[in-house]
Amino acid sequence: MKIKKVSVGDQVSEALKDNILNHTWEPGDKLPSEGDLADTFGVNRLSVRMALQKLNTLGLLETRVGDGTYVRKFSMAPYMNEIADIYMDEKHLNDVRELRNLLEGEAMRIAVSSSTEEEREELRQCYEQYEEKRSQLKEDVDNERLMDELAEADFEFHHQVIRMSHNDLYIDIYLMTKKAIVSHIRELLESRIRKEILWEEKSGKREDEHMEIISGICNGDMEALKRARERMLKIQLIPALDE
Numbered sequence: 187m188k189i190k191k192v193s194v195g196d197q198v199s200e201a202l203k204d205n206i207l208n209h210t211w212e213p214g215d216k217l218p219s220e221g222d223l224a225d226t227f228g229v230n231r232l233s234v235r236m237a238l239q240k241l242n243t244l245g246l247l248e249t250r251v252g253d254g255t256y257v258r259k260f261s262m263a264p265y266m267n268e269i270a271d272i273y274m275d276e277k278h279l280n281d282v283r284e285l286r287n288l289l290e291g292e293a294m295r296i297a298v299s300s301s302t303e304e305e306r307e308e309l310r311q312c313y314e315q316y317e318e319k320r321s322q323l324k325e326d327v328d329n330e331r332l333m334d335e336l337a338e339a340d341f342e343f344h345h346q347v348i349r350m351s352h353n354d355l356y357i358d359i360y361l362m363t364k365k366a367i368v369s370h371i372r373e374l375l376e377s378r379i380r381k382e383i384l385w386e387e388k389s390g391k392r393e394d395e396h397m398e399i400i401s402g403i404c405n406g407d408m409e410a411l412k413r414a415r416e417r418m419l420k421i422q423l424i425p426a427l428d429e
Contacts, residue, residue: 195236213259282370294411297350297403305350312343337372
């Protein structure tokens with residue numbers, strides 16, 4: 187096996203990354219200057235500059251011209267969004283559905299016992315924003331822009347549920363796959379919204395899964411949460427108008 191040579195720049199990069207991972211530097215902290223880092227590591231400034239550029243590319247650092255270099259809160263979301271189109275066909279959208287079912291279901295379970303009243307109020311506000319967009323779409327159901335805005339509002343509602351789990355990994359995964367999830371939400375909306383609106387107008391009734399989720403979390407009703415989630419993700423059929 188050949189011995190792999192590691193450049194000085196890569197060694198400095200690894201040392202800087204270790205300081206970030208072990209929380210010597212936290213997100214938002216400003217790093218020492220290139221000159222100070224060069225002195226600390228006993229290397230030249232070019233090696234430091236190459237190390238900083240590498241960590242900038244990885245999204246761990248942010249260099250601000252005329253100001254300095256800061257630690258960033260790392261997220262895989264930008265990288266995942268670049269390849270999200272892979273998940274837009276029917277097979278992969280089913281995969282997204284299963285991911286949502288797992289993440290959202292577990293987040294709801296945790297939120298029942300661990301969410302704060304402030305977080306629940308934020309969920310209600312997300313619901314109100316969703317309802318506002320839905321009301322606008324009812325007046326112009328073929329408006330593509332309003333459909334996009336409704337899908338985004340729906341995502342924010344579910345994203346708040348995920349945040350209420352207080353699980354950073356769940357939150358990161360949900361944001362990483364945002365583009366695919368929003369596409370899945372939009373597909374669901376397109377297939378059901380016209381039927382729902384027609385049913386409401388004819389019957390005066392409405393199945394409101396979002397409100398059922400809020401109520402289920404507040405009341406600790408796991409069965410109600412499960413039913414609401416499954417109807418939402420599996421596209422429960424709207425009853426026939428003559429029933």
